[in-house]
Amino acid sequence: MTALTTPSEAPGAASAPADERLARTHPLVRLLRRPEMGALVAALAIFVYFSVATSAFLSPAGAATWLYSASLFGIMAVAVAMLMIGGEFDLSAGAMTGTTGLLVGAFTTQWGMNLWLAMLLALLIALSVGAFNGFLVVRTGIPSFIVTLGTFFILQGLNLAGTKLVTGQVAIQGMTLVPGFDAGKVIFGSTIPVAGVNLKVSVFWWLGITAVASWILLRTRYGNWIFAIGGQLQSAVQTGVPVKRTRIGLFMGTAAAGWLVGMLSLFDVATVQATTGIGQEFIYIICAVVGGCLLTGGYGSAIGAALGALIYGMILQGIVFAQWDNNWLKAFLGGMLLLAVLVNLSVRRQAGVRA
């Protein structure tokens, strides 16, 4: 037994090479390595640029506009980021914002259901669709990209066909006449003045959701499990993490976020288009990636995703204020995405992860 392990050298043997080979990391360098740092720098640059280049951007009305835009994308991006850290995608997240709004609209305006009951029912339906997505992925091992692409098309079809069937039109209107609408508007559609800026209440929902998601990811057991499942599923299984439950929960999380955003837009404008949310599922993913999430899972942050959405909101409205052609937005977005992916790649390399 003593042949290979002389007691005098063994303890030093493990630690000495580590000290020689690893350069000491400066606290500032470590701060820069946080997943959301790239997005923070980009957000500041974009903010400064549009503030200087346009007069409307920093005006109270202007700021309220891009913050509102960012808040709706931000709530979804944060939920999608949590799911992506867990190693999955949800392409049905965008259509879900439409489905939930349309359900509440149809239940109340067409069938006279109580508003709060209709909202609860829509939430339950959203959660079951999320659970269905999760269950299929966990049970069959089919990539979530495929499963949720399926649910995305189902929801898109149901939204359009269902709305036409029930109302004869492609939108639901007349929500203001529903009893209780004003009370609902206080929670989901009101405006709160802060320092001269009339902020939509959705901005506060966005901040709250980001804070809760950060807390879950960094300070609870679920957070640890989400990172582990997305980083190395097999290791999570071997260490006894309740893998199935956690993954299904994440899909239910994006569905619930879809419901929240559905309610926020419903009470803001009192109408719902049947096409609401369609085409936005990739924007949520892009916001999350720009915010530092790895497409392959296991790495990212909620604050980063929120910053990604802030960037998107600022560019979306900034381009309007600067009176550029709207189509530049897409080109810009693509460039940001590629840049972010390249930055994220170096993160993996540094941690010695095989691609």
Next chain:
Amino acid sequence: MSAGVAAPILEVRGVGKVYGSVIALSGVSTSVGAGEVLCVLGDNGAGKSTLLKILAGVHPHSSGELLLDGRPEHFTGPRQALDAGIATVYQDLAIVALMPVWRNFFLGAELSAGFGPFSRLRVAEMRAITLEELGRMGIDLRDVDQPIGTLSGGERQSVAIARAIYFGARVVILDEPTSALGVKQAGVVLRYVAQARDHGLGVVFVTHNPHHAYPVGDRFLVLNRGASLGEFDKDGIKIDELTRLMAGGAELDSLARELERG
């Protein structure tokens, strides 16, 4: 060297495993007690992994019996084996490369305070424990927040072993812990095996390298093609005999002669 005749913690009697129509293991009996190192040796495809999976609760056995503290037991999953104090350090170490060392250390068994949905991780405590436990194994990490993927192979192995020991394991199963390591790193890991044994743990050391097994092992179970070729005490077998047995004895002799001539 031998830890005397401690009552076995984990024992299998005539255990076997069938996957579909493939008999992966049949009629294997062995045991491990406190402060004892059982080496499971065999070439590729000998059934080492299958035996390991039965002991670790990953796949239930299909014949024979498994005894925990003398009582028959039928594990239905890894969590059950873990709760019974049987920890397995897998070849891939069950670590998540991108996660900090301390999060890996406590993965699946995180310390938290508060209750229900409002419980939070006891981060400072977990960091301190990780640092202390690794220090005890002679790994002096400056920063337990660095991703575990940045550590060397030997260090990762040590973190995995330290984790198994810390979480109250009574039996640690090591799956080929030295196969991917250099000579010096392998030496470090073997030292941890000896340390674990001295702490009173039962160690099951699965390897195909008799040179790594012999110095630390008390008993040697040699498997070949899913069956046992016998179990030997250290006094009862020499290292070259062990090597011969593993490689199919006569076959190795003829290979040696053939190579010498060439």
